[in-house]
Amino acid sequence: MTFRLLTCFSLGAAVMAAAAIQGKVDLIDAKKKGSAEGVVVWLEPVAGRNAPAPAKFTLDQRSKRFLPHVMAVPVGSQVDFPNHDPIFHNAFSNFAGQPFDTGLYAPGTSQKITFRREGIVRVFCNIHAQMSAVIVVVPSPYFATSAAAGSFRIDNVPAGEYTLKVFHERATEKTLAALERRISVTSDQDLGMVKISESGYLEVGHKNKHGGDYPPVPLENGPYAGKK
């Protein structure tokens, strides 16, 4: 009997040690209603740090787009940027976060970058002004990216105290800072609706990697044309 009780207790503790934290983001005050996809939510332990468990990720270049547009990776992760188009592409960032530049690379080839610092990395292509992506480098293994309907779920979160943090591309830093809150994880938890205001967000253009303007017609038909 004692043995059985102990077994039950251990099992219960094991289940509680890996909780699922879920919720839904709701984008409000938007100038035009967009998809709720691509909001990154993560949990940072209040005391100490949990090793972020770096892994390999892929950010595709396809039809002159970066896919997915927003991606979260733990610190130390490697991101591959395969070029699936018949033209040259580039990937660079010169914003806060981690600056990098892959240089131009040919159709069917790939470049990879390892992100060693947490932060928001805004990624562009030096030839195509319309290509952009955001890599959110998080210092924690507990993160999720919202689906189109806004739902997110972070699995395998050990019991403990955490700070909940949120990144949304169309929210101001002030809005995002105000959304930070402390949560206690003891078992599976539904955070309910996380309302994120897009008020005050201004879309600003970006320069090419030299800090200059993009030419009105991409240079892809010139020296950067791929094999036809």
Ligand SMILES: [Cu+2]
């Ligand atoms: Cu490009």
